[in-house]
Amino acid sequence: MVDQKLIVDADLFLFDLDGTIYLGDKVIPGAIETLKKLTALGKKVCFLTNNSSKDKTEYVKKITDMGYPVDLFQIVTSTMAAIQYLHTRKPGKSVYPIGTPTFVKELEKAHIKIEEDADIVLLAFDTTLTYDKLWKANILLEKGKEFIATHPDLVCPHEHGDMPDVGAMIALFETSSGRSPSVICGKPHSPMAEIISSLFYVEKPRIAMIGDRLYTDILFGINNGMQSILVLSGETTKEMLDASGIKPTYVFDSIVNLFETVTN
Ligand SMILES: [Mg+2]
CATH class of the missing domain: 3.40.50.1000 (HAD superfamily/HAD-like)
Structure with missing residues (x-):
């Protein structure tokens, strides 16, 4: 029997967007199916973007239109981190x-x-x-x-x-x-981690940050005690990773590799 096994042991999966879920307007092959598989396993899924120029509803529409229905509470932006920082x-x-x-x-x-x-x-x-x-x-x-x-x-x-x-x-x-x-305020800095903590009650080691940029996404995971997963579907190449001092917990070609096929 052929089965799909989740490789990363975490409860909350934080995904960067551009370069991780899609490239511009093109969804990364298999990304939507992977998100659905995580949801089916009862995992929490959240999208974390540093882009402070857009409204969250734009991301809700874009991801939902790509085939993964998403709620407003699943989108976290650096604007939200900045607002919470200013208030507190x-x-x-x-x-x-x-x-x-x-x-x-x-x-x-x-x-x-x-x-x-x-x-x-x-x-x-x-x-x-x-x-x-x-x-x-x-x-x-x-x-x-x-x-x-x-x-x-x-x-x-x-x-x-x-x-x-x-x-x-x-x-x-x-x-x-x-x-x-x-x-x-945004990734890789602590106000972004503070807003995640205030929205999702998940301990840091049980959180996985998945993204394509070393100095924001991966450093965010490392700085804040989370698991970090670099995907090579966006900005970072294998050569850039080798030359960098920032080392993720996992490196995958794309988020599809969060799951592996196992034969029982
Ligand atoms: Mg990105």
Whole structure:
């Protein structure tokens, strides 16, 4: 008899999205079936993205349309990590956001005070960025206001070529103001782990983080005491892994390899 055996012993599976579940608009072959098999085994499945430019409902629609019905609570973004961090560590402080209208709306919904002469510059992935926003933020940073970023990714992959992401903007402000963020909220940093802990009651060693990027996904697992699984279906090649000091618990070609076929 031929059977499918889950290789990774965990209760909560955190999946990165781009490069892990899909590449742009193309689902990775077998990914949806793998997610369904995990759900059938009673495993908790959650999707964890550093992208702070989009609303969670966009991801719900995209993954559901690909064939895996997903609920809002299963999507966790770096925007959520930033909001929780602001509420718990910086209560009452105002922010000057560099972000999309969607991002700003999420802050407003969470009752984060937004103003021009704010206490904190909050840098998100802003695909509506203007020179005026860069300038205003730089003035605040020169005044010594706090600097928080949603995530550290240098680029966001895109079919027409990489999009400069928050990590690239951090480098810009380091050049123009001499300031670096005091806190980064998304993977691999602890505010993202804190939001996972507050949403899912699963102990860290029973959590598996699966992703295609070493310096965010895999480091997130390692930094936060979770199991980490690198998939070679996205950004990272075998050569990049060999050259890196970041070593995941498991390395698979794709998430399909979470299961192996066994013959009884
Ligand atoms: Mg990815």
